[in-house]
Amino acid sequence: MRCWYDFHIHTALSPCGDNDMTPNNIVNMAKIKGLDAIAVTDHNSVKNAKAVMEAGTLIGLTVIPGMEIETSEEIHVVALFPHIDCAVYAGDEVAKHLPPAKNRPDIFGEQLIMDKEDNVVGCEEQMLITATDLDIFEVFKLVKSAGGVAYPAHVDRHSYSVLSNLGFIPPELDTKFIEISKNVTDVNQYVSNKNLEKYNLIFSSDAHYLWDISEKIHGFDVEQPSVEKIIDFFK
Numbered sequence: 754m755r756c757w758y759d760f761h762i763h764t765a766l767s768p769c770g771d772n773d774m775t776p777n778n779i780v781n782m783a784k785i786k787g788l789d790a791i792a793v794t795d796h797n798s799v800k801n802a803k804a805v806m807e808a809g810t811l812i813g814l815t816v817i818p819g820m821e822i823e824t825s826e827e828i829h830v831v832a833l834f835p836h837i838d839c840a841v842y843a844g845d846e847v848a849k850h851l852p853p854a855k856n857r858p859d860i861f862g863e864q865l866i867m868d869k870e871d872n873v874v875g876c877e878e879q880m881l882i883t884a885t886d887l888d889i890f891e892v893f894k895l896v897k898s899a900g901g902v903a904y905p906a907h908v909d910r911h912s913y914s915v916l917s918n919l920g921f922i923p924p925e926l927d928t929k930f931i932e933i934s935k936n937v938t939d940v941n942q943y944v945s946n947k948n949l950e951k952y953n954l955i956f957s958s959d960a961h962y963l964w965d966i967s968e969k970i971h972g973f974d975v976e977q978p979s980v981e982k983i984i985d986f987f988k
């Protein structure tokens with residue numbers, strides 16, 4: 754079947770994510786848009802992933818636990834995991850590699866932790882929107898060791914992307930996929946200009962607001978849109 758997806762969505766846990774990005778708001782908006790599967794990818798944390806997965810289960814939407822990890826080169830990497838336990842393991846590892854800095858909600862925004870009924874059950878104090886001390890290879894290794902898959906986020910962006918910060922995608926980087934942002938209007942042209950033909954392209958929204966969640970535009974064929982089968986697709 755065709756699986757319509759959006760694999761880059763922030764919740765209210767990301768300081769830059771709108772506080773309306775609650776588990777139920779996200780899954781219901783994705784459902785209204787006609788998507789089959791989404792991924793929750795907060796900055797350097799997975800602490801809302803379980804709640805969104807549970808909210809998704811209630812309405813029959815597949816939710817992949819994920820994370821947007823920032824490398825020491827300030828490159829954003831999307832990580833997707835086959836199970837919440839794998840995601841929690843990776844989240845704990847990433848936490849060990851963040852600088853000991855507290856979030857400033859007045860400047861960066863709140864970092865809300867929620868349950869499956871959208872109740873705020875905590876606030877993350879660690880500043881999430883910052884770089885880890887892991888380089889891009891170490892981040893890919895960590896994600897793999899947790900059983901997940903990683904690929905460079907929004908490669909076309911002028912900041913926080915592998916192309917903006919390194920100038921190229923290291924050929925030895927263990928990835929078959931790259932994410933292209935919606936800022937690219939002529940994808941074929943972009944791919945050929947940048948010599949990116951060898952990569953499979955993922956188009957996700959990087960939604961920080963409900964209305965940014967993707968329409969039913971990007972899909973791929975998969976046996977069934979379960980978390981495990983989707984992760985297999987990436988492998």
Ligand SMILES: [Zn+2]
Nearest residue numbers: 821829906913
């Ligand atoms: Zn990003």
Ligand SMILES: [Zn+2]
Nearest residue numbers: 761763821959
């Ligand atoms: Zn993002």
